[in-house]
Structure formats: C-alpha cells, structure tokens
Amino acid sequence: MTIPIYGNYHGYYSKRPTVNDARLAVLPEALFHGARVLDIGCNEGWVTCEIAQSLGPHKVVGVDIDDTLVQAAWRRRRTVWSLQGPSPATTLASNNVDDGLQRTSKKRKLEEAPGSAAGAGSRSRNYFPLSCEHEFGSLPIPPTTIRGKHAFPHNVSFRTANWIRDEIPEDAEGYDVVVAFSVSKWIHLNEGDEGLRQFFRKVYSVLKAGGAFVLEPQPWESYAKARRMSEAKNAKSLVIRPEHFSDILRDIGFEPARHFGSIGEGGERLSTPS
Numbered sequence: 001m002t003i004p005i006y007g008n009y010h011g012y013y014s015k016r017p018t019v020n021d022a023r024l025a026v027l028p029e030a031l032f033h034g035a036r037v038l039d040i041g042c043n044e045g046w047v048t049c050e051i052a053q054s055l056g057p058h059k060v061v062g063v064d065i066d067d068t069l070v071q072a073a074w075r076r077r078r079t080v081w082s083l084q085g086p087s088p089a090t091t092l093a094s095n096n097v098d099d100g101l102q103r104t105s106k107k108r109k110l111e112e113a114p115g116s117a118a119g120a121g122s123r124s125r126n127y128f129p130l131s132c133e134h135e136f137g138s139l140p141i142p143p144t145t146i147r148g149k150h151a152f153p154h155n156v157s158f159r160t161a162n163w164i165r166d167e168i169p170e171d172a173e174g175y176d177v178v179v180a181f182s183v184s185k186w187i188h189l190n191e192g193d194e195g196l197r198q199f200f201r202k203v204y205s206v207l208k209a210g211g212a213f214v215l216e217p218q219p220w221e222s223y224a225k226a227r228r229m230s231e232a233k234n235a236k237s238l239v240i241r242p243e244h245f246s247d248i249l250r251d252i253g254f255e256p257a258r259h260f261g262s263i264g265e266g267g268e269r270l271s272t273p274s
C-alpha cells in the first residue's frame with residue numbers, strides 16, 4: 001500500500017458517506033449558479049459531482065494529483081448520472097417523439113438550464129437505488145447535442161495534475177469560484193510555506209474579477225498525524241499556521257475573508273472574494 005502523502009486517500013468518501021456535503025450546505029446558494037468552478041484536490045469527485053448536479057454551475061473542473069482517484073471521479077460522474085431520475089423535460093420530449101413540428105422546441109426543452117429541476121433538482125437525485133447500477137450497469141449519457149453541455153453530467157470533467165506546479169487547460173479562461181476543501185494541509189506539508197503562498201497566489205491569478213476562493217483549511221492540530229504519516233521534508237520548517245491564512249490572502253490582494261462555519265474535522269471554511 002502506498003502512503004497517501006498528498007492526502008490522496010482511496011475510499012475517502014466511503015468513510016465519510018455523504019450525498020449532501022455539509023460544507024457545501026453552509027455556502028450561499030447562489031455562489032455556484034452559472035459559475036465556472038475549479039475544485040482543487042477533488043479526490044474521487046463526490047463533491048465536484050454534487051456541485052455540478054445540484055448547484056447549477058456553468059462548468060466544474062475537478063483536479064487531483066492522483067490519477068487513480070481521477071479515474072474514480074469519472075466513474076463517480078457516471079454513477080451519479082445513473083442514480084438520477086428522469087427529468088420532466090425528458091418525459092415531455094418522449095411524449096412528443098413523433099411530432100416533427102415539435103422538434104425544435106423539444107430540443108430546447110432537453111437542453112436543461114443549469115440548476116433547473118431537470119438539470120438534477122434535488123427531487124430527482126438518487127431516484128434509483130445504487131443496486132440498479134450494480135445489477136444492470138451504468139446508464140448511457142446522452143450526447144451534448146441533446147442534453148446541452150452545461151447540464152449535468154456534461155458540465156463536469158476531471159484532470160490529473162499537481163495543480164500547484166502545473167497548468168490545466170481550463171486555467172487559461174479563469175474561474176468564478178475556486179474550491180479547496182481539506183487540501184491546504186497537504187499542499188503546505190509537501191510544498192512548504194513558500195509553496196503554500198505560491199498556491200494562494202495561483203488561485204488569485206486564475207480567479208476572474210469578483211470571483212470567490214472557498215477554502216476549508218485543516219486545523220494545525222491535524223498536521224501532526226499527517227506529518228508522521230508522510231514524513232514530509234518540510235514539516236519541521238513550517239512557520240505559517242492556518243490562523244495566518246486570512247492575512248496572507250489579504251496581502252496577496254483578496255478581500256477580507258468571510259467565515260461560513262465549522263464542520264467536522266476540517267474546521268472552518270472561508271470564502272474570499274477577490
């Protein structure tokens with residue numbers, strides 16, 4: 001077994017089984033609506049898929065350093081799609097299937113608006129039990145020409161990269177929201193104080209004007225266990241502590257942080273509009 005020195009835990013979400021992520025629940029509802037979103041350290045893509053399916057973004061990209069987790073994230077996308085119930089638009093369209101005159105409007109109805117009930121609305125999530133996918137396999141995903149590229153699951157994709165060091169193609173256009181849940185500790189331990197500052201600077205540089213950085217820093221106490229586990233070379237030389245993050249972000253140019261609450265182990269999260 002390889003040591004998860006990046007926090008690249010496999011089966012992470014089976015230990016914290018959550019369909020509705022409590023961290024997303026404390027954020028303002030409109031935050032993701034119509035937004036280009038980057039989820040850094042997406043692991044097996046559960047949070048990324050929840051944003052894409054339920055919170056109405058234009059596009060979400062999940063990035064993780066561990067390619068096997070990224071492959072699992074693509075599988076998660078298909079599972080989430082397979083559990084989703086039929087949308088009212090689909091039902092409507094199949095009723096009209098022989099009506100040639102309806103074709104244009106049918107297409108429009110099928111291109112579900114981001115965040116619409118048809119896009120995933122909470123009532124159609126987890127409509128089918130997981131056993132359906134186990135028994136019958138995944139449901140095929142309709143092409144973007146039918147479903148629209150900003151409807152789930154076409155609005156979510158994944159990349160393998162060490163995002164601190166490497167660009168991904170989506171970075172060039174920038175993001176409205178960058179999410180970093182439970183990843184700052186791993187970046188800090190592996191890249192040191194300067195690597196962490198570099199991470200924050202990079203987030204600032206990819207955010208569009210008025211964009212938001214949603215950060216869930218892990219508390220300092222949780223570093224100790226990780227330090228033993230990773231034997232990270234930087235661990236002993238770290239001077240920055242999570243309580244300094246707000247000031248560092250301000251120095252980079254972010255507006256003062258807003259705190260949205262403390263949930264579970266990860267501690268507080270803060271959103272810092274640029």
Ligand SMILES: C[S@@+](CC[C@H](N)C(=O)[O-])C[C@H]1O[C@@H](n2cnc3c(N)ncnc32)[C@H](O)[C@@H]1O
Nearest residue numbers: 006007008041043064065162163181182183186
């Ligand atoms: C503890 S998990 C958190 C997963 C998810 N963000 C959440 O909170 O539900 C941390 C993830 O960050 C990833 N990671 C760590 N350093 C990274 C880096 N430099 N670039 C991309 N991903 C990274 C790990 O592989 C791991 O999957």
